[in-house]
Amino acid sequence: QVRVAITGGGSVEAGGSLRLSCEAPGYIANRRCVSWFRQVPGKEREGVAAIDADGSTSYADSVKGRFTISKDTSNYTLYLQMNSLKPEDTAMYYCAAEGPVLARSPIIKDMYNLWGQGTQVTVSS
Numbered sequence: 001q002v003r004v005a006i007t008g009g010g011s012v013e014a015g016g017s018l019r020l021s022c023e024a025p026g027y028i029a030n031r032r033c034v035s036w037f038r039q040v041p042g043k044e045r046e047g048v049a050a051i052d053a054d055g056s057t058s059y060a061d062s063v064k065g066r067f068t069i070s071k072d073t074s075n076y077t078l079y080l081q082m083n084s085l086k087p088e089d090t091a092m093y094y095c096a097a098e099g100p101v102l103a104r105s106p107i108i109k110d111m112y113n114l115w116g117q118g119t120q121v122t123v124s125s
Contacts, residue, residue: 047107
């Protein structure tokens with residue numbers, strides 16, 4: 001597993017915002033994609049957003065215009081700003097590293113080699 005510290009999960013009402021942070025020394029600043037995934041019980045882990053070394057991004061259609069992925073290589077931290085949250089965004093969220101070189105859709109979990117622990121995001125209606 002990636003040695004990461006994920007913060008920012010929690011509960012919010014629909015329409016609210018949360019920001020997730022994933023601190024991963026050694027992985028955020030390299031030449032491979034880092035990404036956010038999410039998973040609900042009984043379903044496949046879904047790619048939410050990815051960012052590559054040059055800052056290019058890709059997003060799942062379900063979050064485009066609402067979520068923003070970014071990273072700060074000076075403190076080895078990956079972020080996911082989530083706005084206009086919906087109940088269907090409720091899931092366990094994971095950060096992943098050592099992905100492909102380019103950020104393209106779809107974001108495929110099998111292309112990532114290292115994973116952090118999850119953080120729960122719950123959106124109530």
